[in-house]
Amino acid sequence: MEVGRLPISTSRRGKLLSAGYTTLASLCSASPSDLARDIEVSEGEAIEILKIASHTSRLDGSNGSLAAVNVGAQTAWDMLHEEEFSARITTSCLDLDNILGGGISPKEVTEIGGVPGIGKTQLGIQLAVNVQIPIHCGGLGGKAVYIDTEGSFMVERALQIAEACVEDISEYSARLRKDFQVDQVKMHPNNILENIFYFRTCSYTEQIALVNYLEKFITEHKEVKVVILDSVTFHFRQDFGDMALRTRLLGGMALKLMKLTKKFNLAVVLLNQVTTKHTEGSFQLTLALGDSWSHSCTNRVILYWNGNERCAYIDKSPSLKSASAPYSVTSRGIRNSASSCKRIKMM
Amino acid sequence: MANKDINQMGLPKWITNIFTARNITTAKEVLSLTEFQLMELLDVGLADVTSAVAHISEVVCPPCQTALLLMEHRVRNENLAGHLPTRLKGLDEALCGGLPFGVLTELVGPAGIGKTQFCLKLSLLASLPENYGGLDGSVIYIDVESKFSSKRLIEIGMKSFPEIFHMKGMAKEMAGRILVLRPSSLSEFTESLHEIKVSLLQHQVKLLIIDSMAALVLGESDYGGPRQHPLGWHVSFIKSLAEFSRIPVIVTNQVRSQIRDAVCKYSFQAQSCAETKDDTARYDSHLVAALGINWAHAVTIRLVLEATSGQRYIKVAKSPMSPPLAFPFCITSLGISLLNDDGVELTGLEISTITCQGQNDVLNIDGERLWG
Numbered sequence: 001m002e003v004g005r006l007p008i009s010t011s012r013r014g015k016l017l018s019a020g021y022t023t024l025a026s027l028c029s030a031s032p033s034d035l036a037r038d039i040e041v042s043e044g045e046a047i048e049i050l051k052i053a054s055h056t057s058r059l060d061g062s063n064g065s066l067a068a069v070n071v072g073a074q075t076a077w078d079m080l081h082e083e084e085f086s087a088r089i090t091t092s093c094l095d096l097d098n099i100l101g102g103g104i105s106p107k108e109v110t111e112i113g114g115v116p117g118i119g120k121t122q123l124g125i126q127l128a129v130n131v132q133i134p135i136h137c138g139g140l141g142g143k144a145v146y147i148d149t150e151g152s153f154m155v156e157r158a159l160q161i162a163e164a165c166v167e168d169i170s171e172y173s174a175r176l177r178k179d180f181q182v183d184q185v186k187m188h189p190n191n192i193l194e195n196i197f198y199f200r201t202c203s204y205t206e207q208i209a210l211v212n213y214l215e216k217f218i219t220e221h222k223e224v225k226v227v228i229l230d231s232v233t234f235h236f237r238q239d240f241g242d243m244a245l246r247t248r249l250l251g252g253m254a255l256k257l258m259k260l261t262k263k264f265n266l267a268v269v270l271l272n273q274v275t276t277k278h279t280e281g282s283f284q285l286t287l288a289l290g291d292s293w294s295h296s297c298t299n300r301v302i303l304y305w306n307g308n309e310r311c312a313y314i315d316k317s318p319s320l321k322s323a324s325a326p327y328s329v330t331s332r333g334i335r336n337s338a339s340s341c342k343r344i345k346m347m
Numbered sequence: 348m349a350n351k352d353i354n355q356m357g358l359p360k361w362i363t364n365i366f367t368a369r370n371i372t373t374a375k376e377v378l379s380l381t382e383f384q385l386m387e388l389l390d391v392g393l394a395d396v397t398s399a400v401a402h403i404s405e406v407v408c409p410p411c412q413t414a415l416l417l418m419e420h421r422v423r424n425e426n427l428a429g430h431l432p433t434r435l436k437g438l439d440e441a442l443c444g445g446l447p448f449g450v451l452t453e454l455v456g457p458a459g460i461g462k463t464q465f466c467l468k469l470s471l472l473a474s475l476p477e478n479y480g481g482l483d484g485s486v487i488y489i490d491v492e493s494k495f496s497s498k499r500l501i502e503i504g505m506k507s508f509p510e511i512f513h514m515k516g517m518a519k520e521m522a523g524r525i526l527v528l529r530p531s532s533l534s535e536f537t538e539s540l541h542e543i544k545v546s547l548l549q550h551q552v553k554l555l556i557i558d559s560m561a562a563l564v565l566g567e568s569d570y571g572g573p574r575q576h577p578l579g580w581h582v583s584f585i586k587s588l589a590e591f592s593r594i595p596v597i598v599t600n601q602v603r604s605q606i607r608d609a610v611c612k613y614s615f616q617a618q619s620c621a622e623t624k625d626d627t628a629r630y631d632s633h634l635v636a637a638l639g640i641n642w643a644h645a646v647t648i649r650l651v652l653e654a655t656s657g658q659r660y661i662k663v664a665k666s667p668m669s670p671p672l673a674f675p676f677c678i679t680s681l682g683i684s685l686l687n688d689d690g691v692e693l694t695g696l697e698i699s700t701i702t703c704q705g706q707n708d709v710l711n712i713d714g715e716r717l718w719g
Contacts, residue, residue, distance in 0.1 A: 008393070009386060009390045012392070052392070115643075116640065116643035116646075116649070117649065117699060122667065150645070151589070151590050151647065152667055153414075154443075154447070154668050155418040156418075156668055157443075194414070195413070196415075197411050198413065198417055200409055200590075201409055202587055202590070203375075205375040205379075206407060209374065209378055209403070209405075209407035212400065212401060212404035213404045213408040216405065234644075235583070238579040238582055240579075248381070249379065273644040274640060274644075284613065286614070302613060306616075307696070308696055308697065322615075331670055
């Protein structure tokens with residue numbers, strides 16, 4: 001209610017306060033010309049201030065009624081319903097999907113970390129392809145934004161994975177066609193590549209700028225259902241002296257990404273690197289970027305070597321129980337660990 | 348782009364002037380501040396700050412390409428679709444054509460395994476004329492350990508590509524394209540990197556080799572520990588060099604023995620850790636790459652060269668496109684060559700371990716000592 005809370009510039013705020021306008025109520029009763037005279041600004045500026053003030057007071061004024069508070073809010077029951085019916089992005093590995101509750105969840109930020117060569121980028125490319133599985137096959141039929149900070153995105157590899165995915169889709173719809181006489185247009189791997197929007201960022205400034213810009217980009221490309229950031233770490237890890245600044249920038253970026261997931265109902269997948277941490281007299285592996293960063297993501301999945309097997313472990317999640325599942329990286333992409341079960345998971 | 352001047356961004360004149368007056372000149376500075384801080388600093392309202400930040404972000408952020416365009420562009424504009432073939436058939440197939448342009452490829456292995464031999468061969472390949480399958484360009488070879496041998500280079504050339512090297516003047520021309528730099532310290536290296544950036548543009552440089560990256564750091568610090576930071580800047584600089592000039596960059600890395608305590612696990616693996624520690628009592632031969640995990644994240648392709656019971660193997664330990672394959676190889680007067688092209692697919696961790704057992708150190712080439 002205080003004028004001090006209005007989103008206006010410091011000098012204008014100062015003028016308002018010194019002229020005695022301390023509450024929104026006092027502003028609302030002032031006419032633009034009075035205000036302009038009192039605080040010695042042009043009438044245009046006065047109108048602008050009044051507009052902001054009346055907007056703010058409308059928000060505040062509605063405090064009394066419960067219904068108005070609920071603008072943008074949902075009941076837990078509605079949320080449950082929505083979550084149950086929203087399709088998830090399959091990882092193409094049944095075991096991994098199972099522990100993830102069906103795949104990567106839209107509307108959430110998922111962080112995936114692991115040692116070099118464990119398959120983070122592979123999983124990233126796989127998700128960028130899988131998000132395009134058509135709706136009639138149980139996918140999302142969306143598009144993907146792939147942000148490459150490390151230069152490790154290999155288009156040849158994306159093509160391999162896309163080819164495998166197309167084969168699986170046509171096999172699946174061939175089985176479906178017995179029931180529905182729908183003749184689907186056959187997807188082509190090139191269509192899949194065409195729907196991956198690739199950005200290459202070369203510095204952390206570009207990374208932040210891109211995250212800021214994504215909101216506009218996705219408004220123009222509403223079909224985007226997944227944003228993959230590979231990796232969130234790289235630019236923030238090299239040559240970054242001011243740790244407080246780093247934490248703040250990362251926190252801001254995470255908030256913006258989280259806003260995106262809610263606004264556009266899409267999944268954000270952040271890939272992270274690992275670092276060694278000295279605790280209790282021994283070195284332990286942990287995901288990079290520090291402790292405050294680890295609060296930023298909704299889900300955290302760690303990929304690790306368990307003996308000779310690649311495994312994924314749910315390190316943090318508000319809804320899933322911590323569990324681990326084996327997976328493997330094949331020439332066709334991410335698949336189940338057991339070689340017998342190679343079929344892509346649909347539905 | 349990040350350091351682009353705000354004056355040039357097409358913002359409304361009045362707000363550009365305010366930015367200038369507050370001495371905020373680059374996008375980097377603006378994007379490092381929160382909107383609230385900007386409001387305080389610039390003395391303007393939230394709506395103006397938000398739209399200015401959105402505008403700056405849009406100008407600074409890199410252009411969008413679809414993956415399809417990316418692929419078509421590469422196929423159309425680059426020799427061999429952006430790969431330097433190693434002429435090791437199996438390896439080339441696994442890597443979809445060879446060492447890709449624009450990324451870092453790392454060779455890691457114990458001393459004397461053949462890293463430098465591989466580098467020499469690669470620098471010849473890049474300098475060969477295009478009709479012989481080369482890249483027809485110059486090579487910058489940063490020789491930190493002073494192991495570059497021009498005599499050996501010519502020998503490999505003579506034996507592997509006799510049709511070219513026996514042509515009159517060709518040996519001179521080929522060798523003349525390989526530029527060797529010998530920085531003696533990290534700071535010298537840093538300096539030469541800046542110069543290289545310039546010369547990459549001026550000359551037709553098609554390959555950059557750094558042999559070895561580890562020696563630079565090991566030479567500087569007297570005690571090892573997890574060395575992560577000294578190379579931070581270099582890593583991103585070299586990566587951006589590779590990226591913007593679209594050439595392959597080869598770096599080599601040494602090995603060190605694994606310290607027992609440093610067997611790293613995640614905290615949730617702590618229990619299984621205790622069990623495994625007892626039954627793996629073979630730490631003596633356990634080697635790891637000298638540069639730490641941060642470095643390992645930065646390289647796109649890691650090739651491990653190792654020796655197991657007298658046989659040398661080259662393993663694709665990290666690669667975005669290749670399955671984990673191991674190829675037996677040997678070093679002959681032709682340089683490095685594979686014993687078979689099929690490769691053995693390895694499962695699990697085996698692909699990234701480095702062993703050095705029973706390597707027959709005395710490998711004679713024409714009665715001479717072996718080449719490191």
